Amino acid sequence: MRPRSGWLLGCVLAPALLLTACTSDHDSAPESTASPSATHRNTEAQAEKRLTAQAQSALDAVTDQADSMVESGVERVSDGVHTQPDLARGVSYKLSVVCAGKGDTEIAFTPTSAGSKKSVSCDRPVVFERFVGKDSLRLDIQGRPGMTGMIAWRINKV
16 A cells, blocks of 8 residues: 555645746746837837927927917827818918937928918927918928927917
């Protein structure tokens, strides 16, 4: 009977020993690291947040956010701004645009008689454009190919 008891004890203890051996050394497992593409996306997201804050801060410093504001936003230069604001015909408005990043963007109104085309450098000077509301006005602010950064913009009633 003795050999049988040893075999039974071995069968009972073997799984416990294997489980302990596989899980007891937590320090020897390699640390999880982010993939290079995930790290790149994280870096881009942090840069976007920083540039958004810079552009928004510059815009807030020089424009009214109270009752006269009609529409406002912050967009990636690569996406651009494309809006058809609901404006009163014949009323004067002021568009304020600031770009933080690298390169230049361009403001364009449709119809072109609503406002002039204007270049905006992405080194954060605020650009202003006054215009008069039309029945169907479209505003586009588009970066040139390869440009990076964030565009903050605001339309206020004058």
